[in-house]
Amino acid sequence: MKLFNCTHCKQVVYFENDHCERCDFPLGFEAAQQQVVALEQREAQTYAAYNQPNGATYAYCANHAENACNWLVPAGSPEPLCQACVLNRTIPKLSEPEHIARWQKLEVAKHRLVFSLLQLGLPIVSKTENAETGLAFDFLADEQKPQGEKVLTGHDNGLITINIKEADDVEREMARKNMDEVYRTVLGxxxxxxxxxxxxxxxxxxxxxxEYRHLFGDERADYAEALKVHYDQGPPADWNQHYISAYATTHSWEDWAETWAHYLHIVDTLQTASAFGLRVRPQVSEVEDHLTAQITEDPYQMESIEELMKQWLPLSLALNSLNRSMGLPDVYPFVVPPAVIEKLGFIHKVCRQAGHRQG
Structure with missing residues (x-):
């Protein structure tokens, strides 16, 4: 994630801010520029970027009214939803206050996801634009299913379903323990x-x-049977030498999705560290080179996975150590073996090529 500032007073602001805490100017995220901008009101519900009298005019995304979005759309646009919110097919019933709070948390994570996809230059097409190859989200509560059925988080031909209870910290922690996972977050x-x-x-x-099949295995293997075997027998004893997580051993598709998620974890966190100009240099008697890093380069622009990993190892060590000092779990409780680095390198290459085609 980039570091943003109020374009009026230069105060550092968060990606989700819709006003500056210092000067109180309204703020909005302008997706075309991928920047948070301070806004001056022109007419009712119409704004222009600060100090841009002849520039474009904007309105907030319609979901701003529910405190669920701070992105901007062109003023007068027939589509009242921003590039991130237009991907929603179903949202929870807003008549339930608990649903609103959970939906807002889901939107924070989804907007951060879409920002990463924009940074990678990947195509973001809604199912409204293309029902066959587009992307859409259903945010559902168990109450919206027939009695006794549960909403299962998952993906089906571009439709991603998220159970809104994942936005509840207690519910999510219970699920994490029941599934014997070391990491479970909404953004994850x-x-x-x-x-x-x-x-x-x-x-x-x-x-x-x-090349995918060489690295991740043959996706044509029966998925339902693979799931059954995984839950009946568990992962192989040596799984951590070849996979990023135990769940990644289930099937080729799950190995890809788990490794893809970790690729986004790594590049987004490194971009934040780069924006802050972080330097990691442990003050021990004999510091090895692989534990030091000066994180100044945008990871989305790095050409090789080796460059990324040289910075990720010392940064993740520092982050985990800081969390332990606060009595919190490790930020990144994973070991990345060489086999997984090779898979990450493949994803990095595929994303860079796809992004360049879109550029």
């Missing part, structure tokens, strides 16, 4: 599920498929 769900979508878009029926 989005990153994993959208990985399935981009497998369809970037790998299936492309020249990348042969």
């Amino acid at each position: 769900h989005f990153r994993h599920e959208v990985g399935h979508y981009y497998w369809d878009r970037l790998i299936d029926n492309t020249p990348h498929l042969a």
Whole structure:
């Protein structure tokens, strides 16, 4: 994630801010520029970027009214939703206050996901534009299903379903323990599920498929049977030498989606570290080179996975150590073996090529 500032007073602001805490100017995210901008009101519900009297005019996304979005749309646009919110097919019932709070948390994660996809230059097409190859989200509560049925978080031909209870910290922690997972976050769900979508878009029926099968395995293996075997027998004993997580061992598709999610974890966190100009240099008697890093380069622009990983190892070590000092779990409780770095390198290459085609 980039570091943003109020374009009126230069105060550092968060990606989600819709006003500046220092000067109180309204703020909005302008997706074409990928920047948060301070706004001056022109007419009712119409704004222009600060100090741009002849510039474009904007309105807030319609979901701003529910405190669920701070993105901008062109003033007078027939589409009242921004590039991120137009991907929603179903949202929870807003007559339920608990639903509103959970939906707002989901939108924070989804907007961060879409920002990462914009940074990668990947195609973002809604199912409204293309029902067959587009992307859409259903945010559902169990109450919206027939009695006794549960909403299952997952992906089906571009439709990503998220159970809104994942936005409840207690519910999510209970699920994490029940599933014996070391990591479970709302943003992690989005990153994993959208990985399935981009497998369809970037790998299936492309020249990348042969290399994919070499690294991740044959996706033609029966998925339902693979799931049954995984839950009956668990992962192989040596799974951590070849996979980023135990769940990645389930099936080729899950290995891809898990590794894809970690790729987004890594590049987004490194971009934040780069924006802050972080330097990691442990003050121990004999510091090895692989534990030091000066994180100044945007990871989305790095050409090789080796460059990324040279910075990720010391940064993740520092982040985990800081969390332990606060009595919190590790930020990144994973070990990345060479086999997974090779898979990450493949994803990095595929994304860079797809992004360049879009550029």
